[in-house]
Amino acid sequence: MEIKVCIGSACHLKGSYDVIKTFKDYVSENGLEKTMDLKSSFCLGHCSNAVSVKVNDDKVCSVTPDEARQFIEELHRSVIE
16 A cells, blocks of 8 residues: 655645655554655655545545544554455
8 A cells, every 4th residue: 555645835835744744654663665665755646634644545634643643543454455
């Protein structure tokens, strides 16, 4: 699974690096390095809804730093079900 997190200007200002850190920590804690491929990306085209996250070339989701842990947990659950 490929997860892209925008690090463009709007997303950066709204906490993209905090979202990335939360995702990285979760992947590491759960040994998902071979299952989840985290990447940074420049503009995903949804600047007003930052922080933009795209999973496997599907739709772009808006994830705040406060929502990041829940988002990655739900994503992980969807993979194992």
